[in-house]
Amino acid sequence: MYDFAIIGGGIVGLSTGMALGKRYPHARILVLEKESKWAFHQTGNNSGVIHSGIYYKPGSFKAKFCRDGCRSMVEFCQEHGIDYEVCGKVIVATEEEELPRLENLYKRGLENGIEIKRISPEEVKEIEPHVRCVGGIYVLSTGIVNYKQVCEKYAQIIAQQGGELRLNTKVEKIVTSSNTQILETNNGTFEARFVVNCAGLHSDRVAKLGKVDPQAKIVPFRGEYYELTPEKRYLVKGLIYPVPNPEFPFLGVHFTRMIDGSVHAGPNAVLSLKREGYNKTDFDLRDFAEVMTYAGFWKLAAKHSDEGIKEIVRSFSKAAFTRSLQKLIPEVQAEDLVPTHAGVRAQALMNDGKLVDDFLILHGQNSVHVCNAPSPAATSSIEIGKAIVAQIPEQQHLETALV
Known part of the structure; x- marks a missing residue:
């Protein structure tokens, strides 16, 4: 025993x-x-x-x-x-209306005892020369x-x-x-x-x-990534994130330099039709039926319908995915991106539509x-x-x- x-x-x-x-x-x-x-x-x-x-x-x-x-x-x-x-990371506001959210995130970081500092657009460029923004936070740890x-x-x-x-x-x-x-x-x-x-x-x-x-059900969300071609890796020195929408449970597409030197861009977040569904065509009847018959899912979908549609569009349109990345680095072009592996996130969802x-x-x-x-x-x-x-x-x- x-x-x-x-x-x-x-x-x-x-x-x-x-x-x-x-x-x-x-x-x-x-x-x-x-x-x-x-x-x-x-x-x-x-x-x-x-x-x-x-x-x-x-x-x-x-x-x-x-x-x-x-x-x-x-x-x-x-x-x-x-x-x-x-390596640290920068979190940047690309539009003026994002600056209050950036400030709230900065205050939250201080409350959590994180080593962070506010940085100007010019200081962001010293860390990440190819980023376009109106303000940023540098997270050192x-x-x-x-x-x-x-x-x-x-x-x-x-x-x-x-x-x-x-x-x-x-x-x-x-x-x-x-x-x-x-x-x-x-x-x-x-x-x-x-x-x-x-x-x-x-x-x-x-x-x-x-x-x-x-008292909650696992709903799988697939995160799809692209990878920068080797000759374009110079565009990203470390980690570059947008200011997240606090109403939406995902962080938004971002750039991540991996430990092997490659640079991943993404992820989006779309419902996976299989709990271990890493490809768009993966499907499992039991997994799919459980989600489709779960009241909590439909309440979540109704609340985030606009963002959900944007995520689905990015999943099927490389051009739309590229435009999201260009908000951070305008120089990135569609031909600079090649598909790479996806991940599936196990997100617990309650019956009332609230994410755990x-x-x-x-x-x-x-x-x-x-x-x-x-x-x-x-x-x-x-x-x-x-x-x-x-x-x-x-x-x-x-x-x-x-x-």
Whole structure:
């Protein structure tokens, strides 16, 4: 019997396994992942940004986890020799009417304890010579990293701690008793005293398998990216973001220099017709039907219909996508952009049409369910892992490490 079983081998599941191994050095820990590789979905397809925490509501889990996670992620990379760079980013207003929102964002950053400064258009050009704007913020602590490498190191640490890692193992049924959880999978049956659900895009379904109602449904949004051709990479030195619309849950298309030197532009945000639908043509009847019959989705769509239509247009029109990018860098042309990989974000949505804006962690019988861990989950992963472990009742049969 295992002391802990973690469902999901993305960055949150692996960080939780690592934190459990540190707290309970002699525990039998099992991590189950249905894919053939770690970090196969959200973690492995994100932008690779180490976020600062500037965007998030002061006092929220997002704000605290991200601010602290930014520091701990950099320290982790330094300790384990993982390539990273604290390159900073600029957030810019391209129109006069955006300046009040930029000022509000600056004040929020100060409230969250972020190292930031206001910069003039001339100062923006010193950092990013090709940007056109009327004002900006420079966020000094933002960085870039390859989160797949981070996850590989997390998995390695779990193995060194004595944990057991199983790929190609999908949980299909959970049988709950008073003292244990039995996980029936396509690759055998496993028994554990405690289960942690970190199943990402399928976290709501796994919660229901464990007899927990998340009171929210995962709705998948695909983010599509272009990449600057190598000869045009000089246009972007680091990270360039627009001022986000506070009424819309996504940050808007932006430029991100990746740790390998490539420059990604995007993403837009469109409904995916499959929870793991990385291509426009991907379709799953069950996933599609769940969204189409969910009242919360239609309430969200009605509220954001104008922005939603713009996102769909950008998805099918390279010219429209290019025009959005030209607001930041006028020199960018359509021929400078080539399609690159997309990502799918698992967004928890409540029945009343409200997006679950913060992390959603629920408790069941001998279980914890992470039912919403959106960006900045990768940045915050070390802190989230520790927080999840702190919510697990003390395991009296296990010796706790001295901290």
